[in-house]
Amino acid sequence: MAVITVERKPLTFLERTYLPQIAGGLKTTFKHLIAPKKTLEYPEQRPAIPVGYRGVPTLVKDPNGREKCVSCQLCEFVCPPKAIRITAGEIPADQADRAHVEKGPQAFDIDMLRCIYCGLCQEVCPEEAIFLQNQFSMSGYTRAEMVNHKDRLYELGGTLPDAHHKWDKKKAAEEHGNAH
Amino acid sequence: MFDFYFEIPLVIRLILQGLAVIMVIFPIAGACSMAERKVAAWIQDRPGPNRAVVPWVAWIPFFGKFLQRLGVFHVMADGGKMLFKEDSLPGHVNKFYFVLAPIVAMIPALTTVVAVPFGAYFDGAGKLIPLGLAPFDIGMLAVFAVSSLGVYSAILAGWASNSKYPFLGSVRASAQLISYELSMTLAVLPVFLWVNAPGTEGTMGFARVVEFQSQSGFLGGMWFGFLMPISAFIFLVALFAETNRQPFDTVESESDLVGSFHTEYGAFKWGLFFVAEYSHMIVGSGVFMLLFGGGWNPLPWVSLATAVDFLGTFLPFAHAPLFVGILSIAIFMGKVLAMIFFFMWVRWTLPRFRYDQVMKIGWQKLLPLSIANLLFYAIAIALIQK
Numbered sequence: 001m002a003v004i005t006v007e008r009k010p011l012t013f014l015e016r017t018y019l020p021q022i023a024g025g026l027k028t029t030f031k032h033l034i035a036p037k038k039t040l041e042y043p044e045q046r047p048a049i050p051v052g053y054r055g056v057p058t059l060v061k062d063p064n065g066r067e068k069c070v071s072c073q074l075c076e077f078v079c080p081p082k083a084i085r086i087t088a089g090e091i092p093a094d095q096a097d098r099a100h101v102e103k104g105p106q107a108f109d110i111d112m113l114r115c116i117y118c119g120l121c122q123e124v125c126p127e128e129a130i131f132l133q134n135q136f137s138m139s140g141y142t143r144a145e146m147v148n149h150k151d152r153l154y155e156l157g158g159t160l161p162d163a164h165h166k167w168d169k170k171k172a173a174e175e176h177g178n179a180h
Numbered sequence: 181m182f183d184f185y186f187e188i189p190l191v192i193r194l195i196l197q198g199l200a201v202i203m204v205i206f207p208i209a210g211a212c213s214m215a216e217r218k219v220a221a222w223i224q225d226r227p228g229p230n231r232a233v234v235p236w237v238a239w240i241p242f243f244g245k246f247l248q249r250l251g252v253f254h255v256m257a258d259g260g261k262m263l264f265k266e267d268s269l270p271g272h273v274n275k276f277y278f279v280l281a282p283i284v285a286m287i288p289a290l291t292t293v294v295a296v297p298f299g300a301y302f303d304g305a306g307k308l309i310p311l312g313l314a315p316f317d318i319g320m321l322a323v324f325a326v327s328s329l330g331v332y333s334a335i336l337a338g339w340a341s342n343s344k345y346p347f348l349g350s351v352r353a354s355a356q357l358i359s360y361e362l363s364m365t366l367a368v369l370p371v372f373l374w375v376n377a378p379g380t381e382g383t384m385g386f387a388r389v390v391e392f393q394s395q396s397g398f399l400g401g402m403w404f405g406f407l408m409p410i411s412a413f414i415f416l417v418a419l420f421a422e423t424n425r426q427p428f429d430t431v432e433s434e435s436d437l438v439g440s441f442h443t444e445y446g447a448f449k450w451g452l453f454f455v456a457e458y459s460h461m462i463v464g465s466g467v468f469m470l471l472f473g474g475g476w477n478p479l480p481w482v483s484l485a486t487a488v489d490f491l492g493t494f495l496p497f498a499h500a501p502l503f504v505g506i507l508s509i510a511i512f513m514g515k516v517l518a519m520i521f522f523f524m525w526v527r528w529t530l531p532r533f534r535y536d537q538v539m540k541i542g543w544q545k546l547l548p549l550s551i552a553n554l555l556f557y558a559i560a561i562a563l564i565q566k
Contacts, residue, residue, distance in 0.1 A: 025529040029223045033525075038225040 054119045054132040057110055058157030059150070065159070066098055066167065068129035071105035075121035075130055083114035084121060100171040108150040112138050127166075131157065197313055201293055209458035212520060214255045219524040229254040259451075267447040270341075277340035282445070282452035285333030288326045289459035295322035296466050297387050299476055299509035300484065301501040308485075310387035311505055319385040320372065323467055324365060327422070330460060331357040334431070337453075338441040349440025352535060353431040356421055359542035360428075364418035366550035367411045370557035371404050371471050377565050386467070390475030394483030401481035405472035410553045412472040414546055419464045421542065423457060426527040430535045465519035466512070473515055476508035484508055 014020050040047060049055070062068050071088035089106030091098050098104070121130050135156060140146045148156070185193070214229070221228025229251040237244045237253070247253070269275060296319070297312035316322070331354050338350020375392050376382050393403050405412040421428040432440045442453050469475060477483045488504055497503050533541065 022526075022530060026525060029525060029529045032225055033219070033222045035225060037222075037227050039227065041227065041230075 049134040049136070053134055053136075054117050056112065056135040056138050056148075056156060057115060057117075057121055057130055057132050057153075058135075059108060059129055059153040060131055060157040060160045061154060062162045062165075062167075063159060064097065064168075066101060067104050067154070068127045068162075069105050069108065070101065070103045070127055070129075071108075072103075072126060074124045074126065078120045078124045080118060080120065081114040081116050083111045083116075085109045085111075098167075100167045100174065105150060108153060110148045110153065112146045112148055113143060128160075128162070128164075131160065133157065194313070198294075201313055202290060205290065205293060205459055205462060206455065208462060209455045210255050210259060211252075212458040212461070213258065213454060214251060215520070216524050216527075217254075218251055219521065220528055223525070223528040232257045262448055262451040265447045267449065270444050272342050273444060274340040274342060277336050278444070279449070281333050281337035281340060281441075282449045282456070284336055285330060285456035286452050286459075288329040288333075289456040289463070292323050292327045292463045293459075295319045295326075295386075296463060296470065297385075297390075297475075298466065298512050299505050300387070300390070301505040301508065302485070302488075302499070303501070308387070308391060310390075311509065312387075317383045317385045319387075320368060320467075320471075321384050323463070324361075327460065327463065328357065328361055330456065333453075333456070334441050337445070341441065341444040343444060345438045346441045346443045349431055349433075349437045349443070352437075353424065353441060356424070356428065356431060356538060356542070359539060360418040360421035360546070363414050363542065363546040363550040364422065366547075366554050367414035367418065368471060369554050370408050370411050370561070373558060373561050374404075374407075374565075386470040386475070389471055390477070393474045394477050394485065396483075398481070401483065403472060403474040403477075403480050405474075406480065408472070408553075408557065410549065411557070412468075414550045414553065415468060415472065417541075417546060419468060420523070420526070421538070423460045423464055423523075425461070425523055427530040427533050428538055429532055430538050433532060461520055461523055462516060465516045465523070468519060469512065469515045473519075476512045478511050484511070 059067070059069055071086050073086050073088065076084045076086050085107070086105050086109075087107040089104060091101055091104050117132065119132050122132050133156070138146070188196075218228045227249070230249045232251070232253040233244070233248040234253055234256075237247060269278065294313045295316065297310035299311040300308050301311065303309050334350045334353035334357075336350075338346040338348075338353070341347070371389060372384060375389050389404070393401070395401060399407075420426075424431045431437075437443075442450055445453065474480060478487050484504070484507075488499060488507070491507075492499055495503075
């Protein structure tokens with residue numbers, strides 16, 4: 001690479017008085033004084049959330065309104081700060097619409113004081129049941145308030161579109177007698 | 181119409197006038213701290229403080245929202261906070277001088293106003309009567325003498341705080357104030373050399389300086405800022421240094437001195453230092469405008485008398501002394517506030533000079549420049565006014 005020797009010129013008289021630079025600086029700041037403001041006024045104005053944003057982890061339901069989580073506990077195992085606690089449970093026999101679902105969680109707690117928003121739970125989930133969605137601010141007055149329980153997680157998560165319809169396929173397969 | 185006022189004993193009248201001026205200066209100083217925050221925000225592309233609002237003002241449909249966005253109620257919120265929070269007195273300070281320092285800061289800051297005329301009117305004979313608390317003949321001397329007392333508050337505060345950073349800050353403050361006082365005084369001298377022409381009555385008052393800037397003719401109507409640009413420039417730079425404003429606020433320099441001489445202060449005593457600083461700025465801007473900016477004349481080459489005559493063509497009451505007085509005060513206050521905006525604008529533009537640079541500029545650049553400037557004008561004025 002060619003070495004370019006930069007000639008260091010001594011400052012001219014005007015430069016040594018600082019005055020042209022000061023005038024230039026004043027011009028720049030005055031432009032900003034009258035320019036439109038660049039900040040958001042937060043609680044009223046919210047920033048646009050980019051695609052793939054990792055916000056508060058949530059549980060989602062399938063388009064039929066059923067829990068997708070089967071309490072396999074993979075997320076609990078992978079969670080680096082051990083923020084997730086799952087109590088596994090069977091599907092109650094009296095719920096006809098969930099008859100072909102394997103299992104469901106009895107309790108599902110995410111301690112948001114521990115969560116590091118890494119997204120490993122979403123990555124590891126075989127049922128596509130847990131997603132880090134757009135909510136970015138999470139606050140509370142007590143430690144207990146900062147633990148998201150199952151109903152709260154479903155409330156935050158809502159329903160996301162699902163391409164697989166796993167339980168519908170399983171039900172159809174059983175009805176046609178070719179269950180695996 | 182106002183005869184009843186002149187029948188009141190002189191002492192009470194002067195007290196009333198003094199109170200009236202303080203009632204204007206104090207809120208302006210408070211509003212300046214708000215304006216400082218707003219200007220800072222706007223220059224940094226932020227909207228600035230705009231949340232606090234008094235409920236019954238918020239009910240006014242458009243204007244209330246405007247006031248809220250302008251942040252005027254934050255002044256009250258700030259002032260109320262400063263007034264009511266605990267006024268702690270650290271255990272390690274020299275209590276008497278610690279309490280004395282903010283008072284000593286306030287007194288000269290508000291006293292200098294006495295010598296500054298802030299408006300004028302014409303009496304029956306068409307003679308210009310300046311408006312001021314005491315428009316006496318030694319105006320400039322009085323301002324210099326009293327305003328330099330402000331340095332004692334910095335010294336007292338720094339020394340009484342009994343801690344390192346305040347002490348260093350106060351040493352810096354006193355050295356800086358003394359250094360720039362010299363150039364400031366020398367920069368002003370040509371103006372008074374010019375005003376005190378041979379054969380006229382000698383004066384150091386501001387009213388005559390403004391009268392000189394409101395004569396007719398090209399040279400007569402010229403403000404001294406154009407006639408003596410170097411003087412005006414030196415005075416302005418020295419004014420920045422005297423008021424401890426950026427880029428000369430090495431006295432405060434949070435990064436190396438925490439908060440300098442007011443590090444140990446809190447609550448209202450701390451607030452007093454700032455009111456004093458802003459009062460200094462207001463009075464300093466006023467003096468600059470009187471000396472170099474034409475005082476209460478609206479525009480260069482357009483004197484107050486010309487403006488009043490022009491307004492008289494379509495306003496029947498334009499020649500009433502009351503109207504002229506209010507008009508001149510409004511023009512003068514407008515100029516002073518513009519200057520204060522300039523102070524803030526510069527503050528958010530320039531970085532702070534290092535302390536050795538401050539001393540170098542003061543002693544090695546400004547002082548020789550002001551002496552050369554004085555010599556030049558002394559010779560020039562001697563030749564012109566022979």
